[in-house]
Amino acid sequence: MVTIELEVNGERTEVAFAPHKTLLEVLREDLNLTGTKHGCELGECGTCTVLLDETPVLSCLLLGLACDGHRVKTVEGMAKAGRLHPLQETFADLGAAQCGYCTPAFLLAAEALLAANAKPTRDEIKDALAGNLCRCTGYIKIYEAVELAAARMRGEKAEPTRESLYGQS
Amino acid sequence: MASHRVIGKAHRKIDAVAKVTGVTKFADDLSFPRMLYCKLLRSTEPHAKIIRIDTSAAERLDGVIAVLTGKDLPIPFGILPVSQDEHALCLDKVRFVGDPVAAVAATSEEKATAALDLIKVEYEPLRAIASAEDALAHPEPRIHDYGDSGNLHKLVDLEFGDVEEGFAEADLVREDLFFFEGNTHLPMEQHAAAAVWSPDGKLALWSSTQTPHYVHRALAKVLELPPARIRVIATPNGGGFGGKSDPFNHEIAVAKLAMVTGRPVKVTLTREEVFYCHRGRHPTLMWVKTGVKKDGAITGMHFRSLLDGGGYGSYGVASTYYTGALQTVTYQVPRYKFQGARAFTNKPPCGPKRGHGTPQPRFGLEVHIDKIAEQLKLDPAELRLKTLVPPNSLTANYLRIGSMGLGACINKVVEGSDWKKKFRKLPEGRGVGLACSSYISGAGLPIYWNNMPHSGVQLRCDRGGGVTVFCGSTEIGQGSDSVLAYVVAEVLGVDPFEIAVVTADTDLTPVDLGSYSSRVTLMTGNAAIQAAERAREILALHASKKLDVPGGRLVFASGRVFDAQDPERGMAFAEAVQLAEAAEGTLGTVGSYTPPRSAGKYRGAGVGPSPAYSYSACVAEVDVDPATGIVRVPTIWIAHDVGRCINAAAVIGQVEGSIYMGLGEALMEEMAYRGDLKVVHKIPSLLEYKSPTTLEMCDVVTYLIEDPDPNGPFGAKEVGQGPLLPVMPAVANAVYDAVGVRVDEVPITPEKVLKALRAKAKGEEPRVGPKAFPEIPWPEPTRVPLPGATKEGVGVSPG
Numbered sequence: 001m002v003t004i005e006l007e008v009n010g011e012r013t014e015v016a017f018a019p020h021k022t023l024l025e026v027l028r029e030d031l032n033l034t035g036t037k038h039g040c041e042l043g044e045c046g047t048c049t050v051l052l053d054e055t056p057v058l059s060c061l062l063l064g065l066a067c068d069g070h071r072v073k074t075v076e077g078m079a080k081a082g083r084l085h086p087l088q089e090t091f092a093d094l095g096a097a098q099c100g101y102c103t104p105a106f107l108l109a110a111e112a113l114l115a116a117n118a119k120p121t122r123d124e125i126k127d128a129l130a131g132n133l134c135r136c137t138g139y140i141k142i143y144e145a146v147e148l149a150a151a152r153m154r155g156e157k158a159e160p161t162r163e164s165l166y167g168q169s
Numbered sequence: 170m171a172s173h174r175v176i177g178k179a180h181r182k183i184d185a186v187a188k189v190t191g192v193t194k195f196a197d198d199l200s201f202p203r204m205l206y207c208k209l210l211r212s213t214e215p216h217a218k219i220i221r222i223d224t225s226a227a228e229r230l231d232g233v234i235a236v237l238t239g240k241d242l243p244i245p246f247g248i249l250p251v252s253q254d255e256h257a258l259c260l261d262k263v264r265f266v267g268d269p270v271a272a273v274a275a276t277s278e279e280k281a282t283a284a285l286d287l288i289k290v291e292y293e294p295l296r297a298i299a300s301a302e303d304a305l306a307h308p309e310p311r312i313h314d315y316g317d318s319g320n321l322h323k324l325v326d327l328e329f330g331d332v333e334e335g336f337a338e339a340d341l342v343r344e345d346l347f348f349f350e351g352n353t354h355l356p357m358e359q360h361a362a363a364a365v366w367s368p369d370g371k372l373a374l375w376s377s378t379q380t381p382h383y384v385h386r387a388l389a390k391v392l393e394l395p396p397a398r399i400r401v402i403a404t405p406n407g408g409g410f411g412g413k414s415d416p417f418n419h420e421i422a423v424a425k426l427a428m429v430t431g432r433p434v435k436v437t438l439t440r441e442e443v444f445y446c447h448r449g450r451h452p453t454l455m456w457v458k459t460g461v462k463k464d465g466a467i468t469g470m471h472f473r474s475l476l477d478g479g480g481y482g483s484y485g486v487a488s489t490y491y492t493g494a495l496q497t498v499t500y501q502v503p504r505y506k507f508q509g510a511r512a513f514t515n516k517p518p519c520g521p522k523r524g525h526g527t528p529q530p531r532f533g534l535e536v537h538i539d540k541i542a543e544q545l546k547l548d549p550a551e552l553r554l555k556t557l558v559p560p561n562s563l564t565a566n567y568l569r570i571g572s573m574g575l576g577a578c579i580n581k582v583v584e585g586s587d588w589k590k591k592f593r594k595l596p597e598g599r600g601v602g603l604a605c606s607s608y609i610s611g612a613g614l615p616i617y618w619n620n621m622p623h624s625g626v627q628l629r630c631d632r633g634g635g636v637t638v639f640c641g642s643t644e645i646g647q648g649s650d651s652v653l654a655y656v657v658a659e660v661l662g663v664d665p666f667e668i669a670v671v672t673a674d675t676d677l678t679p680v681d682l683g684s685y686s687s688r689v690t691l692m693t694g695n696a697a698i699q700a701a702e703r704a705r706e707i708l709a710l711h712a713s714k715k716l717d718v719p720g721g722r723l724v725f726a727s728g729r730v731f732d733a734q735d736p737e738r739g740m741a742f743a744e745a746v747q748l749a750e751a752a753e754g755t756l757g758t759v760g761s762y763t764p765p766r767s768a769g770k771y772r773g774a775g776v777g778p779s780p781a782y783s784y785s786a787c788v789a790e791v792d793v794d795p796a797t798g799i800v801r802v803p804t805i806w807i808a809h810d811v812g813r814c815i816n817a818a819a820v821i822g823q824v825e826g827s828i829y830m831g832l833g834e835a836l837m838e839e840m841a842y843r844g845d846l847k848v849v850h851k852i853p854s855l856l857e858y859k860s861p862t863t864l865e866m867c868d869v870v871t872y873l874i875e876d877p878d879p880n881g882p883f884g885a886k887e888v889g890q891g892p893l894l895p896v897m898p899a900v901a902n903a904v905y906d907a908v909g910v911r912v913d914e915v916p917i918t919p920e921k922v923l924k925a926l927r928a929k930a931k932g933e934e935p936r937v938g939p940k941a942f943p944e945i946p947w948p949e950p951t952r953v954p955l956p957g958a959t960k961e962g963v964g965v966s967p968g
Contacts, residue, residue: 037358040856076190095185095822097185100188125863130864133357136646138826138869167817168871
């Protein structure tokens, strides 16, 4: 067993685990943060994405040991004091989460994008999310949710378009 | 039309917040004190007899608590009563690389995995059957000792009227061959299941399954336990698409391990193992011959399909019939003949994937129609519009059509895509293609024969004004839990987010058959309406007495019950519940739904009938790079006749998701095997199995057509599967419009496009696709008189 100290969702935490464990396993099995999911455990699908010092990483490819002294953010850390993050609001409103399994990873990858680029274009969103697979949505509602949240985070009063909720008339 | 307060609007799903906060508990998120971990040893041989299995070294390994082999679970199971051909662990032979032969429970996944390496299996290899054609050529060695002939699992031959007479009347008779490669569901969540055994003889299983009721039945059968002692809970599925619709070997193995060890046991499949579970799209070879008049009117159609079924039956008998069932529901086909064959092969079993058995023939049919239109010099949209099946009609194969909005769908996409300015008019390399489709809103018959409802709902009204809905339906991301809440909220006039929904738990919820065949909205929706209307009736009785207003004048809306003529005169919904509860005791109602009886009485008439058919039309625009053969799809226009939206935002989500999955099938997705008799899966990983990322996904312009069907709840029909179907043929037709080559098989890979372009450059037939349909020992046909004839719908079978 090894023991590391890291900051998880803003809280300093000590955790002991077998040294071969990945960050994904440490989060899910030793810290009981099961919001982070796995789709392949080979770095192929992006489903296990978390933020390490604000940068998206694939937690299935990262040893837990390598995170000693670092900051980790998971989906459980996005809502603050019982209030959803703007991305969580728009993902919920637009149906950007269908089965919800890939959703935590998309939310965190999008959060990192918006931290670096407050007004991303559609192509920049596609680029930033190209490493995350979703089999339910066809990605379109995810783009729209990121755009809507970005607008709101910039202080604009933005609402979903009629087309995105009801289709073209 | 009554105005609705909830139905038809765009809503959040009731589980949306749980999904975006990571709170939703998927099967692998569960853990229990003293839990053991299960791993399965899988066959390395495609086809072999098991001579012996030595588990002694594995059993001695520290941390290993139990090891099971086939002899511990000798009773067979399978989703269809006619195909009980699976064992939780292979008994005496293995039928594909990946077939499970032993199961280990250990104190950690690592120890369980280490134990697998210590199990010695001695195989006696048998010649493997690598494809459907191979199965035809090699009736021996048989993969199963049942089936219609040699390695042919199922043979179907149905005739509705005399197609030869139809061909004789035709101005043009055209034959085409198509091939649809197999592909898989690829849900982001790998299957997982956890079992808990209690010393009082009760078993609980949590599983990522779309069909907890069928898992319940399979567990009772194989484990020889009374069903009343088994509780199956379907955890929210992290995507299903049909891939979690069979009872699975790992579910039974983990349950048995819990019984043997007395400890909770969990199994989580690796991504590679998910490819071995498969049950995906059958690779299907097709031949179609159609006679048409000069104006495009069809005089007769003959369709043949040959399906590569893989190693087990699964849903395959139904899949086979489905490759011939829905050809008749879009364009009028007055005479129809269908011949279908499913082969056993030594590959992971095929089964139902989104569209179940119908995307393959729909691809063939829609490209075939495109070719016919070109030969007749007709616009393919015009030809289709002229031959549409009328609403409220009966097809030649006895499918009862209700509402039919395909004409409106075609008009929408033709207009929206600027079809008339683009078709055959875009510059070389760019093109547009049109295709249509239809899908069932639930199957008319249950999987096992019974006279009970397909869906049941219980509803409880709480004196605080809360309402709880109990239903066996399974949330797989499509929004089925939310549908229950919206429907009940509409009827009782309460906020859908104040309705508690309890689903997919065989101890708590009445049976719903499961999340497959696009049945859930229609069937659970109708059951929920019935339960809610019964509750409203009770509440109205007591509210009407208190308010001194006739019951028929009461309105249930905005959390109140009030007089339509004097809205001030009313009471809170909770007060109405309290009055009723005081008078009658605890308030609960039930509702259930059974589909209408099928019109056909022939053998095979059970596949195809549905309470309602959805319709879709699609235009795809493509860019084809002649140097690389790469096909890019910038935009797809799709119109879908959903009958009536329950939640418009969820309908749009299903349409966009279907387009996405169809695009993957059109351009890249394929279950490929090494081309030898080892029959090893080439690409069991998410990296090598190509699926569209954000960089390949097209723009989608969606039009919702609402042509309410009297059988649907508030008129609603399905949306989860139908919009996938036209994508593949629309893309294929667009590729032809762009570069003048026919790729008559999917996926339309760059290699195939280049091959066709080279053939075209050399002056050869500009086509890539199958060249022949093999000889198949078809049985004597079942002849079914056409509707209107005597003995309507009764099949005359030989012998």
